[in-house]
Amino acid sequence: MSWISRLAARAPVPVFIAQGESAPDALARLALNPAIHVVDSPRAACILLISGRIPSALADCLNRLHDQLPHPRATVLWQSHAMEPFSNAVEVDASDDIANALSATFADLLAGDRPSEADILPDAPPNEWRGIGPHGQGGKGMMGGTPYGRPMAKTDDDIRDGLSLDAYTADFGPFLPMFPAGLALTLTLQGDMIQAVTVAHPPFEGDTAARERLLRLLGLSALALRSLHGQKGDGTFRRLVRLSRARAAIPADLGRLPDGSDVRSRFDAMVTGLQTAPASDTDMTLGDLLVGLEWHEALLVINSLDNATLRGVCARMDAPPDSTNDATHADHDMHAEHMG
Amino acid sequence: MTTIISIAGILALAVLFVGVLRAAGWSDFAGSATAPQQRPVLGGGDPQTHAWQRFHVRYYTMTLLFVAFEMEMMFMYPWAVVYVAEGGKALAEMGMFLAILSVGILYGWREGIFRWE
Amino acid sequence: MIVVLAILGLFAFLIASIWAAATLDAVCRGWIAGGGTVSPAFTPLRTAALWLSQQRLTTEAPDRLNALLSIAGYFALGLVGLALVPIGPDTTLIALPTSVVAWGACESLVVVVVFLHGWSPNAPLALIGAYRYVAIGLPIMLLSMFVLIAAALPAQSLDLRDIVTSQSSVWNVIRQPLGLPLFILLGLSLTLRGPFDYADSADLAGGTSVEASGPDRLGWQIARLVMLTGFSAVAASVFLGGYLGPVLPGPLWLAIKTLAIMTVVIGLSHLLARMPVARMMGLIWIGLLPLSFLDLILAGVLAL
Numbered sequence: 001m002s003w004i005s006r007l008a009a010r011a012p013v014p015v016f017i018a019q020g021e022s023a024p025d026a027l028a029r030l031a032l033n034p035a036i037h038v039v040d041s042p043r044a045a046c047i048l049l050i051s052g053r054i055p056s057a058l059a060d061c062l063n064r065l066h067d068q069l070p071h072p073r074a075t076v077l078w079q080s081h082a083m084e085p086f087s088n089a090v091e092v093d094a095s096d097d098i099a100n101a102l103s104a105t106f107a108d109l110l111a112g113d114r115p116s117e118a119d120i121l122p123d124a125p126p127n128e129w130r131g132i133g134p135h136g137q138g139g140k141g142m143m144g145g146t147p148y149g150r151p152m153a154k155t156d157d158d159i160r161d162g163l164s165l166d167a168y169t170a171d172f173g174p175f176l177p178m179f180p181a182g183l184a185l186t187l188t189l190q191g192d193m194i195q196a197v198t199v200a201h202p203p204f205e206g207d208t209a210a211r212e213r214l215l216r217l218l219g220l221s222a223l224a225l226r227s228l229h230g231q232k233g234d235g236t237f238r239r240l241v242r243l244s245r246a247r248a249a250i251p252a253d254l255g256r257l258p259d260g261s262d263v264r265s266r267f268d269a270m271v272t273g274l275q276t277a278p279a280s281d282t283d284m285t286l287g288d289l290l291v292g293l294e295w296h297e298a299l300l301v302i303n304s305l306d307n308a309t310l311r312g313v314c315a316r317m318d319a320p321p322d323s324t325n326d327a328t329h330a331d332h333d334m335h336a337e338h339m340g
Numbered sequence: 341m342t343t344i345i346s347i348a349g350i351l352a353l354a355v356l357f358v359g360v361l362r363a364a365g366w367s368d369f370a371g372s373a374t375a376p377q378q379r380p381v382l383g384g385g386d387p388q389t390h391a392w393q394r395f396h397v398r399y400y401t402m403t404l405l406f407v408a409f410e411m412e413m414m415f416m417y418p419w420a421v422v423y424v425a426e427g428g429k430a431l432a433e434m435g436m437f438l439a440i441l442s443v444g445i446l447y448g449w450r451e452g453i454f455r456w457e
Numbered sequence: 458m459i460v461v462l463a464i465l466g467l468f469a470f471l472i473a474s475i476w477a478a479a480t481l482d483a484v485c486r487g488w489i490a491g492g493g494t495v496s497p498a499f500t501p502l503r504t505a506a507l508w509l510s511q512q513r514l515t516t517e518a519p520d521r522l523n524a525l526l527s528i529a530g531y532f533a534l535g536l537v538g539l540a541l542v543p544i545g546p547d548t549t550l551i552a553l554p555t556s557v558v559a560w561g562a563c564e565s566l567v568v569v570v571v572f573l574h575g576w577s578p579n580a581p582l583a584l585i586g587a588y589r590y591v592a593i594g595l596p597i598m599l600l601s602m603f604v605l606i607a608a609a610l611p612a613q614s615l616d617l618r619d620i621v622t623s624q625s626s627v628w629n630v631i632r633q634p635l636g637l638p639l640f641i642l643l644g645l646s647l648t649l650r651g652p653f654d655y656a657d658s659a660d661l662a663g664g665t666s667v668e669a670s671g672p673d674r675l676g677w678q679i680a681r682l683v684m685l686t687g688f689s690a691v692a693a694s695v696f697l698g699g700y701l702g703p704v705l706p707g708p709l710w711l712a713i714k715t716l717a718i719m720t721v722v723i724g725l726s727h728l729l730a731r732m733p734v735a736r737m738m739g740l741i742w743i744g745l746l747p748l749s750f751l752d753l754i755l756a757g758v759l760a761l
Contacts, residue, residue: 008510011503018384034487034495037504040662041381043514043670046507061384067376070512070670071369110510116369121376125517126386148378148517153393161457166393170581171385178660184385191396192585192734193456200385216659219651219731225490240489240728249652249732294398294456295585296660296733342460346540346550349464354533357679358525361672362513373514380516380580381667390518391581399592399738406595413602417558420609424760431757438750445742454742456735 009110012037013102016045016069018062019181021204023052024079024094028209029228033099040177042068046106050086051078058174058201059083061184063120065175072109072116076102085120125149158190159292165190171200178217178299180207180310185286192295197287202314206307211270213303217296218246241271255289255301258282263304270304282309285316401453405444412441463550467539470712474689475682476501477716481723489727505679511671520577527574528673531680534563534570538687542694543618545707556617557605560691564601567647567684568594571656574677575665586664589734590656593646596741597653601643603749604636607756608695617691621699630696632759635752637696639745644692644722648685651726655734689718 014037019027030049031038039045048069054062063085066075075089078098082091092101108114127149156167173184182204188196215224223244226237241247247264254263259282290298305313380387416434423430448454479501487494494500515521540550541560553559568591575587609615611632612623620629630637646653657664666677693699693714700707732740 004506005510007503007506010499011507012500014507032490032492034492040659041667043381043668044663044674046511058384064376064379064386065384067374068379068381068514070377070514071371072511110507119374119376123374123376125375126379147390150387150390150517153389155394158396160398163396165396168387168389168391168393168581170382170387170389173383173385176383177662179383184383189581189585191398192589193396193398219654219658219729220727221659222486222489222727225486225492229491236491244728244730246730249730249736251733251736294733294735296658299660300733343551343553345460346464347537350533350536350540353536354529357532358529358676361528361676362525369510369512371512373512373516377514378517380578381582381662383662387581391579391584392518395584395588397588397591398735402592402738402742403595405742406599409599413561413599416602416606417555417615420606421613421615423610423757424613427761431754431761434757435754438753442747442750445746449739449743454735454739456738 005110009107013047013106014039014045015047015049015102016042016065016175017177018048018050018054018065018175019204020050020052020054020058020080021182022206023181026098027051027078028212030098031225032228035099035103038177043070045069046073046109047102048073048075049078049102050075050080050083050089052204053081054083055201058182058184061174066117067119067121074105074109074114074117076105088117156188156190156195158193159195160193167195169196174201178213178303179203180210180213180303180307182207183302183310183314189295194290194293194295194298197290199286199314199317203307203310205311208307210303210306214267214270214300215241215246217299217303218244218249220244220246238271246271250300251297254293254297255304257284257309263300266304266306282313283316284313286313289313398456401448401451401457405448405453408444409441412437459548460550463544463548466544466708467550471536471539471683471686474686474712474715474719475679478682478685478719478723481720485723485727505675508671508675508678513671513673514668516578516580516668518579520573520579523573524577524673527570527577528676528680530566530570531574531677532683534566535680535683535685535687537563538684539690541617542690542711543621543699544711545700546622547618549618552618553616555615557609557615557620560617561598561602561605563687564598564643564647568598571649571665575656578668580668582661582663582667583665586656586658586661586667590649590665592734592738593653593655593741596738596746597643597646600639600741600745600749603746603753604633604639605695607633607636607749607753610753610756610760617694617699621694621701624698625701628696628698633696633752633756635748635755637692639749639752640692640696641718641722641725642745644685644688644718645726647688648681648722648726650685650722652729652731653737654726654731655737658731685719685722686715689715689722692718 012035016039030036042065048066075086077089078092079094090105092098125148153166153168155164157164167188167190169188171186173179174182180203184201186198186200187194212224212227215227223240250264250267256262289301480497483494483497483500538560541556543549571590572587575583608620608629612619645651649657657666669677697714700711702710
């Protein structure tokens with residue numbers, strides 16, 4: 001063990017959290033522990049902390065997430081259930097101290113006493129592509145290559161200015177730190193604006209960390225930590241929020257619901273700690289709320305909704321995309337062949 | 341001479357910096373990334389397409405106005421040096437210049453070029 | 458001989474200030490979070506050691522050359538800023554009669570390197586951060602050039618050495634009160650911090666550095682702190698009289714003023730909220746740019 005590993009072993013433990021259903025309440029307050037560093041990206045983590053029950057529908061996502069951590073890495077299951085690929089993981093139940101378990105695992109990992117976990121998924125690209133096509137680019141034609149099994153994005157009309165540029169579709173979540181736990185969305189983006197959204201997985205019931213996420217989205221991560229102390233009537237907290245001009249930073253009329261509330265008023269209610277009644281049952285879908293918004297605005301809207309309202313909005317499916325989409329794609333393929 | 345040595349030294353230091361980072365052979369865990377490690381971070385989700393795309397740059401109208409101001413900057417550098425010598429005449433000239441550009445900003449604002457189109 | 462001493466001194470100052478900035482950041486964060494911190498002075502070193510020990514990951518079809526260039530470029534641009542700053546009368550490492558123009562070039566190249574950092578991993582969240590940063594990085598640069606030219610008027614020169622000398626009776630921060638606040642906004646943007654962090658922000662899970670792991674993450678974070686040092690030194694020279702000061706030796710005054718600016722930038726980055734990018738772009742053009750015009754006109758009238 002080199003001196004550099006010894007130094008590294010005393011760093012705050014970088015943990016990426018994969019939150020499942022009915023995770024322990026103490027999970028949110030884990031970030032307050034100075035010995036733990038809850039990170040935004042799995043690329044920065046050493047430990048994947050799986051907390052709560054992961055529905056089987058999200059098992060593939062969890063496997064993909066696990067493999068994105070750099071070595072050395074380990075998995076800790078906290079009040080979770082045994083899952084097939086994580087048989088070597090450290091299990092922590094309600095009676096154990098989670099911070100101690102994380103620190104001990106981290107120390108073992110850096111000392112080499114605990115082997116770094118191998119990949120769950122096979123070491124092969126999502127699709128066979130090497131060697132196909134005249135230049136080995138994975139297909140025919142200029143746009144026909146599919147390196148790593150992923151084609152280039154396809155042309156689509158923009159909903160704001162009507163320009164035909166590339167529409168990018170991907171599944172975001174369910175383990176993104178800026179999303180409510182469990183929420184997975186299939187988003188079609190043009191640039192940083194949302195063109196279409198479908199709910200791949202609804203958020204779990206009972207999420208209460210919206211205020212912290214909203215503050216983090218506004219660039220106030222230190223204040224977000226302060227909000228976790230949960231003291232009623234923390235005057236300094238409210239003063240600092242006012243000083244930060246967070247209210248003015250939120251655009252007016254963003255994410256307005258039929259009951260008249262918008263992101264700004266819902267943010268006010270969260271900061272003052274008022275328990276507002278869940279917004280009246282609306283027939284809005286997530287598409288009604290998010291389509292046409294820029295990325296940052298869309299996330300502010302999602303995280304300003306209370307758990308019940310968001311689950312209600314997610315439960316109503318958007319109408320399936322009409323057939324005009326297929327027409328543009330066919331057109332695009334013809335174009336690609338022509339260029340090839 | 342010092343200037344040239346300093347600039348060369350800074351460039352050498354920057355190259356050395358990334359070279360040391362890249363070498364970082366002190367780790368027992370160095371090794372190239374496997375296929376599942378290479379997938380883009382989407383919190384467990386997977387993309388359908390490559391991220392390289394004709395990205396919709398929604399501020400392109402703003403960049404045109406920016407170019408106008410950058411050109412103005414080229415006139416302002418020599419102006420700043422002779423300003424005190426030239427006196428009130430220079431102030432009036434630059435005031436006119438700025439006034440015209442400000443009208444340009446107001447016109448652009450009315451046309452909505454600062455919107456995220 | 459003096460040159461060698463100057464190089465060694467600046468290098469030592471650079472390392473000390475990187476460490477000081479990381480420590481200040483931890484202290485400030487702990488203070489606002491209300492939980493305090495445990496050994497904030499050692500945490501940066503330990504975290505750096507950890508990043509060096511971790512595996513360096515690459516993504517599918519990354520732009521390897523530009524990934525390296527972005528880190529090296531950001532690092533070098535911050536260093537150039539530091540080397541442009543005079544540490545005594547007529548003592549500066551990069552002695553240009555147009556050093557303000559050179560710093561302006563550094564500012565604009567920061568937009569390029571931050572963009573490349575988000576572009577090279579070929580990943581959606583990083584790419585959004587890269588493009589979005591340009592929308593703010595360009596107009597905020599205009600702001601800084603107007604306040605820098607205002608500072609050049611009384612000196613009748615574009616040389617930072619002359620600008621410092623021109624403040625021997627009264628500092629620019631008093632003579633041109635709008636200048637320093639506007640320039641600090643640029644500093645927040647150059648170092649990707651707080652209200653101007655449109656590249657590495659939380660809504661993109663880290664934005665341009667979401668894919669950076671191990672040594673690459675360390676390199677990018679160090680480069681950000683080098684840029685913070687370079688910016689603070691330039692701001693201290695243009696608005697706080699640089700090396701000028703009684704009793705203490707000049708370089709020490711410069712170091713103290715640089716650390717003061719750095720503290721303000723770090724504090725603001727934790728205290729001010731970040732608005733959606735379109736709103737900020739409008740605010741810069743409609744609100745802040747006219748303020749910088751006003752700064753220039755006031756400085757002009759005063760200089761006559």
